[in-house]
Amino acid sequence: MENRLSTGKIIRNTLLAALIILALGISWNVTGVDFPRLIRDLPKGRNIVLAFLTPDLTTRETTTTTVSLAFPIPCGSAPEGEVLTSGPRLVPSVTCAEPKTKFTLEGFDLAPNSEIVIRWKLPDERIMTAIRVQSDEKGYFTANMEARPIAATANNISSRLEVDALTPVGGLKPSEAVQDVLAAMFVTIFMALLSTTLATIVAAPLSFLAASNITKRGPLGTLVYYFTRSIFNLLRSYDPLVMATVFGFWLSFGAFPGFLALSVVTVASLGKLFSEAVEGIDPGPLEALQATGANRLQMVIYGVVPQIVPDFISFIIYHWDINVRISTIIGFVGGGGIGYYLSERINGFEYSKAGTAIWAIVLVVMAMDFLSAEVRKRLS
Amino acid sequence: MLRIQHVSKTYPNGTQALKDVSFDVADGEFMVVIGLSGSGKSTLLRCINRLIDPSEGKIYWNDTDVTSANAAELRNIRRNIGMVFQQFNLVKRSSVLTNVLSGRLGYANPWLSLLGIWPQEEKDRALKALARVGIAEKAFSRADALSGGQQQRVGIARALMQEPKIILADEPVASLDPVLSHSILQYLEVLNKEGITVICSLHFLDLVHRYATRVVALKDGMKVFEGSAKEIDRAKFKEIYGEEAQEVRAASF
Ligand SMILES: Nc1ncnc2c1ncn2[C@@H]1O[C@H](COP(=O)(O)OP(=O)(O)OP(=O)(O)O)[C@@H](O)[C@H]1O
Ligand SMILES: [Mg+2]
Numbered sequence: 001m002e003n004r005l006s007t008g009k010i011i012r013n014t015l016l017a018a019l020i021i022l023a024l025g026i027s028w029n030v031t032g033v034d035f036p037r038l039i040r041d042l043p044k045g046r047n048i049v050l051a052f053l054t055p056d057l058t059t060r061e062t063t064t065t066t067v068s069l070a071f072p073i074p075c076g077s078a079p080e081g082e083v084l085t086s087g088p089r090l091v092p093s094v095t096c097a098e099p100k101t102k103f104t105l106e107g108f109d110l111a112p113n114s115e116i117v118i119r120w121k122l123p124d125e126r127i128m129t130a131i132r133v134q135s136d137e138k139g140y141f142t143a144n145m146e147a148r149p150i151a152a153t154a155n156n157i158s159s160r161l162e163v164d165a166l167t168p169v170g171g172l173k174p175s176e177a178v179q180d181v182l183a184a185m186f187v188t189i190f191m192a193l194l195s196t197t198l199a200t201i202v203a204a205p206l207s208f209l210a211a212s213n214i215t216k217r218g219p220l221g222t223l224v225y226y227f228t229r230s231i232f233n234l235l236r237s238y239d240p241l242v243m244a245t246v247f248g249f250w251l252s253f254g255a256f257p258g259f260l261a262l263s264v265v266t267v268a269s270l271g272k273l274f275s276e277a278v279e280g281i282d283p284g285p286l287e288a289l290q291a292t293g294a295n296r297l298q299m300v301i302y303g304v305v306p307q308i309v310p311d312f313i314s315f316i317i318y319h320w321d322i323n324v325r326i327s328t329i330i331g332f333v334g335g336g337g338i339g340y341y342l343s344e345r346i347n348g349f350e351y352s353k354a355g356t357a358i359w360a361i362v363l364v365v366m367a368m369d370f371l372s373a374e375v376r377k378r379l380s
Numbered sequence: 381m382l383r384i385q386h387v388s389k390t391y392p393n394g395t396q397a398l399k400d401v402s403f404d405v406a407d408g409e410f411m412v413v414i415g416l417s418g419s420g421k422s423t424l425l426r427c428i429n430r431l432i433d434p435s436e437g438k439i440y441w442n443d444t445d446v447t448s449a450n451a452a453e454l455r456n457i458r459r460n461i462g463m464v465f466q467q468f469n470l471v472k473r474s475s476v477l478t479n480v481l482s483g484r485l486g487y488a489n490p491w492l493s494l495l496g497i498w499p500q501e502e503k504d505r506a507l508k509a510l511a512r513v514g515i516a517e518k519a520f521s522r523a524d525a526l527s528g529g530q531q532q533r534v535g536i537a538r539a540l541m542q543e544p545k546i547i548l549a550d551e552p553v554a555s556l557d558p559v560l561s562h563s564i565l566q567y568l569e570v571l572n573k574e575g576i577t578v579i580c581s582l583h584f585l586d587l588v589h590r591y592a593t594r595v596v597a598l599k600d601g602m603k604v605f606e607g608s609a610k611e612i613d614r615a616k617f618k619e620i621y622g623e624e625a626q627e628v629r630a631a632s633f
Contacts, residue, residue, distance in 0.1 A: 284469035288535075291429055292542055293459030293486025301494050302482045306473045 051351030055359050056177040061170035065111055068121065068162040072096045077153035081160070088139070090163055097147035110139040111165040118143055121162045123154040128349045135165060177353040180341060181360045188337035189364065191259045192323035199266035200316050206232075206267070207274030208300065214278060232275075235268030244330040258335025262323055270319055277311040278304060314376040321372040328361055381406055382428070382546065382577070387437030389423050389601075397423040398434070399601040405579060405594075407545075410572045412588050412609070413581040415598035416621060421581040424598065425548045428579065429461045430454060441546075459486030462539025462576075464568075466551040468531040472524035476515070476534050479523050480506040483541030509537035513567055529560040536567050547571065549580040553587070565591050585612070 067088050070081035075096035083091055088110050093103045107116065114135045120128045128150065135141045151159035208214050210228040215221045240261055247257035286303040294302065331339015338357055345354040382405040389398040397420045405411045413421045426432040428439060430446060439446040446457055462483070470479045481498055488502070510516045513533035518526060523534060532552060539547055549568060553561035561584075569591055572578045582588050588595060589609045597605035597612075597620045605616055612620070 282472075284465065284467050285471045287431060288463065288465060288469035288538070289482055289485065291431060291458060291461070291463035291548075292483050292538070293455040293457075294482070295455065295485075295490060298485045298490065298493060301496075302474075302478070302485065303471060306471050309473075 048351050052355035052358055054352060055355035056175045056352040057356060058172045058178075059175040060166075060168040060172055062115075062166040062168050063111075065165045065167075066162060067107070067110070067165075068160045070158045071147075071151075071161045072158040073147045073149075073152045074098045078156055078158035088165075090161060092145070092161065099147055099149040099152060101147050103145050103147065104142055105145050105161065106140070106142045107135070107163055107165075108140055110135050110141070110163070111167045112137050112139045114139075114165040114167045116141050116143075117164040117166065118145070119162050119164075120148065120151040121160040122151055123157040123159060126348060127162075139165075175356070177356045180353075181338065181356050184338040184341040184357070185360050185364060187255055188327050188331065188339065189324055191255050191335075191337055192262065192320055192327045195259050195262035195266055195327070196270075196316060196320045196323050198263045199270050199319070200312075202263075203267045203271040203274055204312065207271050207278055208304075210271060210275035211278035213281070213283065214300070214304070228271075229275075232268045232271045235264060236272065238265065240265040240326050240330060241333060244335050245333050248334045254334070255336030258327060258330040258337065261330060261335070262327055265326075266319055266323060270315060273315045274308075274312060277308045277315070280311075281307040310379045314379050317372045317375050321368045324368050325365055328365075381440075381442060382579075383438075383440040384424075384428070385438045385440070387424070387427055387434045387439065389420070389427060389432065390435045397601050398427070398598075400437070401598070401601070401603045402437075403596050403603065403606055405577060407577055408572070408575055410569065410578045410580070410591055410593045412592035412595050413579065413598065414583075414585070414588060414595060414620065415581075419598040420601040421598060422550050423601075425463075425550050425579065425581060428546075428548060429458050429463060431463075455486055459542050460545045462542045462544035462547040464532070464535045464539055464547060464549040464552045466554045468528070468535045468555075470523040470531055470534055470538075472522070474523055475519070476510065476521050476523055476526065477503070477506055477519040479534055480509055480519075480537045480541055483509075483538035486542065506537070506541060509540040510534070512540065513537050528556050529563065532556065532560075532564050533567065536564070536571075540571070544576060546577045546579065549578065551581050551583060554583055558584075561587060562590075585609075585617075588612075 065088060067090055068081075069083070069090045069092070070079065071092065072078040072080055073096065075098065080095040083089070083095060086109070089108050091106045091108065093105075094101075097103055105118065110116065112135060116133045116135050118130045118133065120130060122128060128148070130145065130148075131143055133141050133143050145161075153159070206228055209224050210232060212225060215225040215228075243264055244258050244261035247261045251257040251260070281304055285307070286299055289299045289303045327335060327337055328339040328342075331337045331341070332343045334340065338361060342354055342357040342361070345351070345357060384404070385402050387398055387401045388396070390396050401420075401424060413424060415421050423432055427434045428446070430449070434447060437447070441457065444453075444457060446454075449457055471482070474482075478496075481502060484498075484502055484505070485493055488498070492498070507516060507519060510519055513536050515526075515530055515533050515537075518530060518534075523531065526534065532555075535552075547568065552568070553564050556564065565580075565587060568578050568580065580591075582591075592609045595605065595607060595609050595612065596603060597616075599620055604620055605612065
């Protein structure tokens with residue numbers, strides 16, 4: 001008898017193990033796990049990572065001189081640019097190219113000893129920075145280029161090779177990226193603050209309705225209790241990103257729909273936490289207040305509120321912290337703020353600016369984390 | 381005069397906590413309710429101010445039928461009945477003063493009280509109540525910064541704010557050591573001498589002998605004794621507390 005039981009157990013456990021291995025195998029396949037690629041594709045990642053590691057923080061007051069040249073890819077797709085013979089000028093080794101061919105670009109009589117920024121100005125006016133080099137004392141530079149497929153002619157308009165020569169004059173100052181990042185970060189932090197505040201205003205009263213010890217009395221109370229609970233659970237099952245996309249389509253993208261999405265999700269989440277805090281209170285003082293002839297509202301204000309305030313504050317700060325992170329991600333789907341800035345810079349190949357944004361996010365998240373932990377420690 | 385008539389209580393889970401209990405409490409009595417743990421003492425006291433609704437029976441206070449009072453009437457009845465609890469039941473994070481003031485909620489302007497606004501005369505009344513129980517200097521401490529004995533005195537001050545005709549005390553000294561027990565019960569005794577009816581459940585028989593003007597004993601929800609403390613002889617004691625308790629308790633007799 002005992003033996004047969006344990007045989008059954010062994011079979012069951014073996015089956016279970018086989019199932020788990022099968023599931024893991026499927027997961028491995030669909031994810032396309034390929035660790036060697038991490039090494040193989042290293043050069044591709046390196047430039048981006050390098051740019052992230054050298055964020056755009058300061059600029060020197062510079063004077064910029066720009067020269068440009070139309071450069072059709074492939075040849076014949078649009079008129080070729082005219083290569084000058086004197087004055088500041090760009091001289092490519094070929095005046096047009098098939099996608100992915102390499103060529104050299106020389107520049108003459110530009111500003112001497114200056115930083116040279118070479119970029120593609122795409123037909124749709126977007127800017128794609130290619131490389132940065134340094135001009136010599138005669139204002140000459142040379143650089144190896146590749147006719148990038150992304151710079152191909154579109155609508156009969158060719159991309160242009162554009163070169164800025166940046167001559168420093170005066171001292172260092174925060175770069176434009178830093179200013180933009182600060183402004184965007186400001187939006188994100190305050191969007192998170194505002195949505196947490198709105199969510200608190202909505203969730204705090206609702207949480208009493210969803211607390212069994214307050215509401216679940218009589219048939220009406222029980223109905224209200226389950227109704228509020230279900231609403232919280234329903235809202236909580238929606239992801240903030242999905243919600244932000246929905247609001248984004250409805251209200252067109254920007255910080256406002258992101259804020260709304262965040263608020264809705266936070267109402268549900270805070271409502272649940274709040275109602276659990278209310279349910280966890282000591283019922284003794286309530287009984288004592290009831291015995292004095294206090295009415296229900298007085299019981300809540302004098303007996304419940306003092307018991308829950310520290311918990312509530314700690315949940316609110318915790319959610320502000322979380323919402324700063326979420327609103328960063330929501331920005332990626334068009335929700336405004338630092339996330340939106342970051343996604344735009346990445347789409348525009350401006351990796352140094354993206355690097356500035358990433359560093360700002362890391363710093364702010366760390367600071368919020370620290371602050372919220374500190375405040376909560378003090379409350380308990 | 382409080383009249384308890386054929387009161388029974390069956391909890392929703394089927395526990396019958398009180399079975400046909402009847403007795404009267406005259407004004408000015410110090411009535412003590414005794415009985416084993418689970419005999420129904422707390423249930424009985426809570427039926428009197430209807431923190432628990434009795435399943436059957438009637439409770440009259442003077443000419444008022446407590447058992448059929450509606451919500452508004454009930455609040456009016458309750459504010460005349462102070463209550464003191466074994467666990468003190470203070471709002472721990474609130475100040476002592478706020479805890480005492482909350483005893484006045486049944487009288488206060490509902491809206492102002494919700495905003496935490498109290499007229500000066502009520503604050504004075506609260507400070508006076510605290511002075512009566514000897515802890516006026518603790519008014520602005522947080523309630524949980526006080527010792528157990530001090531917290532129970534705050535509990536009494538809170539009850540005093542109601543200017544009660546009756547004080548219900550549910551094992552008011554069970555969480556305190558014996559020395560403190562006497563000091564707390566003495567406060568109740570003084571109030572009783574001033575005309576407040578006290579109905580108090582107690583565990584220790586020596587305390588019962590010292591303070592009770594009359595005793596009601598419950599066993600399994602039934603009244604098994606009513607009379608003066610002196611009338612509780614060995615046989616009665618055995619009946620109330622059962623065989624096993626006898627030897628332990630006999631010493632304290
Ligand atoms: N809310 C409740 N629901 C169900 N049963 C209850 C409830 N409260 C009390 N009881 C039961 O009713 C009976 C009487 O309880 P009660 O608390 O009145 O006794 P007590 O004499 O005050 O006991 P103690 O000395 O332990 O305080 C007990 O059997 C108890 O388990
Ligand atoms: Mg009890």
